[in-house]
Amino acid sequence: MILQAWGIKKEYRRGNNTFLAVDDVSLAIAEGEMVCIAGPSGSGKSTLLNILAGLLSPSAGRISFAGQCYDSLGDEELCRLRASSLGYIMQGRSVLPNFTVLENVILPRSFFKHEDQTDAKAFPLLERLGISHLAAQYPSSLSGGELRRVSIARALLISPRLLIADEPTGDLDEENSAGIMRLLASIAQNGAAVLLASHDLSANACCHRTYGMKAGRLGSKPRF
Numbered sequence: 470m471i472l473q474a475w476g477i478k479k480e481y482r483r484g485n486n487t488f489l490a491v492d493d494v495s496l497a498i499a500e501g502e503m504v505c506i507a508g509p510s511g512s513g514k515s516t517l518l519n520i521l522a523g524l525l526s527p528s529a530g531r532i533s534f535a536g537q538c539y540d541s542l543g544d545e546e547l548c549r550l551r552a553s554s555l556g557y558i559m560q561g562r563s564v565l566p567n568f569t570v571l572e573n574v575i576l577p578r579s580f581f582k583h584e585d586q587t588d589a590k591a592f593p594l595l596e597r598l599g600i601s602h603l604a605a606q607y608p609s610s611l612s613g614g615e616l617r618r619v620s621i622a623r624a625l626l627i628s629p630r631l632l633i634a635d636e637p638t639g640d641l642d643e644e645n646s647a648g649i650m651r652l653l654a655s656i657a658q659n660g661a662a663v664l665l666a667s668h669d670l671s672a673n674a675c676c677h678r679t680y681g682m683k684a685g686r687l688g689s690k691p692r693f
């Protein structure tokens with residue numbers, strides 16, 4: 470299993486009360502698998518994905534990614550692990566408006582000195598995603614589906630072992646949504662684990678497993 474999580478909880482405060490945005494979630498995903506978490510707005514999907522990606526600390530529970538427990542890693546080690554192996558497509562728009570498509574794709578990698586092949590890697594990726602002709606354009610001239618492909622290209626540049634996609638088709642029409650889902654399925658077929666969150670139950674058509682999430686709880690638990 471590339472990712473395993475046991476008993477994840479996340480408690481938040483609302484006014485004088487606390488509530489569990491994620492309530493005792495256990496999950497495992499293997500490379501080559503595509504898994505969907507489907508649930509209504511506010512059910513805790515993004516909170517869970519952020520925790521699984523190591524971006525947010527859980528209130529309880531344990532996560533192992535690529536054989537390493539997040540608990541056992543310092544901030545820098547965790548950052549390096551994520552940067553080398555985990556692609557994250559955030560919910561909503563995450564491209565930077567003052568950078569071109571190509572710059573948006575390679576920017577995160579340019580922070581790592583050992584990465585000097587980013588342009589050479591980025592172009593074939595843009596071609597694969599059907600947006601290489603837009604490499605020099607700025608995001609304001611792109612459609613929603615094209616912008617989503619830029620986010621996907623950025624997440625794929627490192628050839629991640631795990632790709633997390635939070636509502637990757639959230640604001641797209643049916644045709645663009647189907648294209649993005651086919652793309653994510655092909656990434657899983659090529660050996661990466663793909664974990665996505667969606668409002669949309671139709672997203673699960675391409676997935677090996679789908680979990681319903683409601684009020685912080687996953688509808689069914691996999692057996693480890």
Ligand SMILES: Nc1ncnc2c1ncn2[C@@H]1O[C@H](COP(=O)(O)OP(=O)(O)OP(=O)(O)O)[C@@H](O)[C@H]1O
Nearest residue numbers: 481482490509510511512513514515516517560668
């Ligand atoms: N930092 C925070 N502090 C307090 N409450 C929060 C915080 N972040 C999220 N929440 C609450 O936790 C719950 C889960 O939020 P989350 O963003 O995980 O839901 P979601 O399932 O991703 O929703 P959507 O489908 O709208 O993206 C919501 O009730 C939200 O208001």
Ligand SMILES: [Mg+2]
Nearest residue numbers: 514515560635
């Ligand atoms: Mg969300």
